[in-house]
Amino acid sequence: xxxxxxxxTRESISENTTGRLSVYLRCLTYLEQAGEQTxxxxxxxxxxxxxxxxxxxxxxxxGEFGTRGVGxxxxxxxxxxxxxxxxxxxxxxxxxxxxNLGMALADxxxxxxxxxxxxxxxDRDPDKVGRASRSGIPVLAYDRLExxxxxxxxxxxxxxxxxEGAQDVHDALVGAGVNAVLNFAPVQLKTHERVxxxxxxxxxxxxxxSFFLKNVEDGTF
Amino acid sequence: xxxxxxxxTRESISENTTGRLSVYLRCLTYLEQAGEQTxxxxxxxxxxxxxxxxxxxxxxxxGEFGTRGVGxxxxxxxxxxxxxxxxxxxxxxxxxxxxNLGMALADxxxxxxxxxxxxxxxDRDPDKVGRASRSGIPVLAYDRLExxxxxxxxxxxxxxxxxEGAQDVHDALVGAGVNAVLNFAPVQLKTHERVxxxxxxxxxxxxxxSFFLKNVEDGTF
DNA sequence: CCGCGCTTGTGAAAACTTTCACGCTTTTCG
DNA sequence: CGAAAAGCGTGAAAGTTTTCACAAGCGCGG
Numbered sequence: 001x002x003x004x005x006x007x008x009t010r011e012s013i014s015e016n017t018t019g020r021l022s023v024y025l026r027c028l029t030y031l032e033q034a035g036e037q038t039x040x041x042x043x044x045x046x047x048x049x050x051x052x053x054x055x056x057x058x059x060x061x062x063g064e065f066g067t068r069g070v071g072x073x074x075x076x077x078x079x080x081x082x083x084x085x086x087x088x089x090x091x092x093x094x095x096x097x098x099x100n101l102g103m104a105l106a107d108x109x110x111x112x113x114x115x116x117x118x119x120x121x122x123d124r125d126p127d128k129v130g131r132a133s134r135s136g137i138p139v140l141a142y143d144r145l146e147x148x149x150x151x152x153x154x155x156x157x158x159x160x161x162x163x164e165g166a167q168d169v170h171d172a173l174v175g176a177g178v179n180a181v182l183n184f185a186p187v188q189l190k191t192h193e194r195v196x197x198x199x200x201x202x203x204x205x206x207x208x209x210s211f212f213l214k215n216v217e218d219g220t221f
Numbered sequence: 222x223x224x225x226x227x228x229x230t231r232e233s234i235s236e237n238t239t240g241r242l243s244v245y246l247r248c249l250t251y252l253e254q255a256g257e258q259t260x261x262x263x264x265x266x267x268x269x270x271x272x273x274x275x276x277x278x279x280x281x282x283x284g285e286f287g288t289r290g291v292g293x294x295x296x297x298x299x300x301x302x303x304x305x306x307x308x309x310x311x312x313x314x315x316x317x318x319x320x321n322l323g324m325a326l327a328d329x330x331x332x333x334x335x336x337x338x339x340x341x342x343x344d345r346d347p348d349k350v351g352r353a354s355r356s357g358i359p360v361l362a363y364d365r366l367e368x369x370x371x372x373x374x375x376x377x378x379x380x381x382x383x384x385e386g387a388q389d390v391h392d393a394l395v396g397a398g399v400n401a402v403l404n405f406a407p408v409q410l411k412t413h414e415r416v417x418x419x420x421x422x423x424x425x426x427x428x429x430x431s432f433f434l435k436n437v438e439d440g441t442f
Numbered sequence: 443c444c445g446c447g448c449t450t451g452t453g454a455a456a457a458c459t460t461t462c463a464c465g466c467t468t469t470t471c472g
Numbered sequence: 473c474g475a476a477a478a479g480c481g482t483g484a485a486a487g488t489t490t491t492c493a494c495a496a497g498c499g500c501g502g
Binding site: 042052056066068069 | 447449450451452
Binding site: 014053 | 488489490491492493496497498499500
């Protein structure tokens with residue numbers, strides 16, 4: 001987008017593509033457990049209603065990993081994706097906000113699996129501090145955010161507070177040195193150049209469904 | 222293309238565009254409360270780091286609503302977006318799975334606002350049935366899903382169960398007549414022609430952040 | 443060890459999205 | 473009142489993503 005300076009070799013992988021890579025990875029993990037040895041781009045495409053050429057293009061972003069006439073080795077490709085996505089090493093996560101959503105995220109399977117470790121939740125409410133999520137992740141005082149980030153080498157912050165508090169929480173996280181933020185509050189955060197924010201907005205998803213339903217009703221679809 | 226006054230092909234509005242329309246709507250709601258009368262495409266663009274022409278194009282999808290030399294009337298545009306997105310009438314929502322995530326969603330502000338009403342949660346666990354979320358939404362028996370959907374005219378189903386159960390839940394919802402599904406389980410659901418599924422996958426979001434961090438480390442970015 | 447069926451990797455084409463640029467309308471101000 | 477400024481709507485250009493189509497590599501059966 002704004003950053004055009006570097007030689008465009010490998011970082012020109014778009015967000016669409018990396019999203020699909022994640023999906024492929026999930027599928028490969030399943031296939032590996034199911035004992036499959038190889039899979040072709042066509043078989044993958046069928047599972048996701050995609051075009052096989054697109055899958056091959058996506059996978060070609062980081063080298064040649066298939067064997068012509070055969071397909072892709074499941075384990076090898078999985079390892080490669082894990083490496084490409086940077087989840088071959090653990091990344092520590094801090095959740096801000098120990099309400100229902102924060103707690104749900106803390107206990108979410110698949111969050112703690114595959115390379116992400118939630119080190120703690122923090123909350124302003126003194127009643128919540130000192131408790132722990134069902135899976136044992138402690139709730140600590142919001143005041144201690146910066147210390148927690150530094151001592152645990154937190155790389156990813158999750159904002160699970162309401163819209164009003166989100167910008168402050170963002171700024172606190174960034175101030176403490178966090179460069180990647182997953183935001184569940186329905187606001188457009190003002191952020192820094194070096195920081196990546198991804199917002200998950202539930203309302204947008206519902207509204208998209210509503211739009212679809214409306215068009216079905218109107219017979220547009 | 223049956224009854225609508227708008228001449229353009231309605232269904233050609235892309236998902237990207239409707240997502241942005243939702244974002245604009247959120248902003249307009251805020252501006253209206255702040256007492257703003259009009260806003261220009263440029264001012265909106267600045268807020269979201271978008272191009273003003275894109276905003277004008279997005280808004281032009283459903284007719285001409287701006288005034289040249291002036292901009293857009295905030296209230297009028299908001300009403301139009303509400304109508305376009307189909308949230309000018311209430312849509313009933315049923316959440317399947319009363320774990321942390323289901324409960325968090327049930328209590329989420331902004332879910333119950335603006336046109337969506339969560340009628341109930343359902344769960345297989347007899348211990349959970351009979352309880353209610355903090356905001357008072359009841360947890361009912363999973364067996365009664367079909368009845369609940371019919372009696373309450375549920376239009377949107379939310380899947381907040383684990384990956385294993387998600388496909389069954391999806392099929393049950395669709396079987397009961399639900400045409401729109403918001404899926405939080407990390408699986409690719411096999412679905413029907415007439416049904417719209419949107420999947421919110423937390424892992425994909427985290428992995429996208431991880432990819433960003435990795436590229437920062439590698440100096441690619 | 444040769445041909446045949448399968449499947450990758452990839453340029454080129456098609457489709458789609460975003461941005462530019464400019465005509466035209468409305469408001470403001472001298 | 474007329475000119476300048478603001479700002480929408482939109483066709484055309486630029487850019488990006490997806491799909492097509494095909495040469496080339498691999499593996500197996502004969």
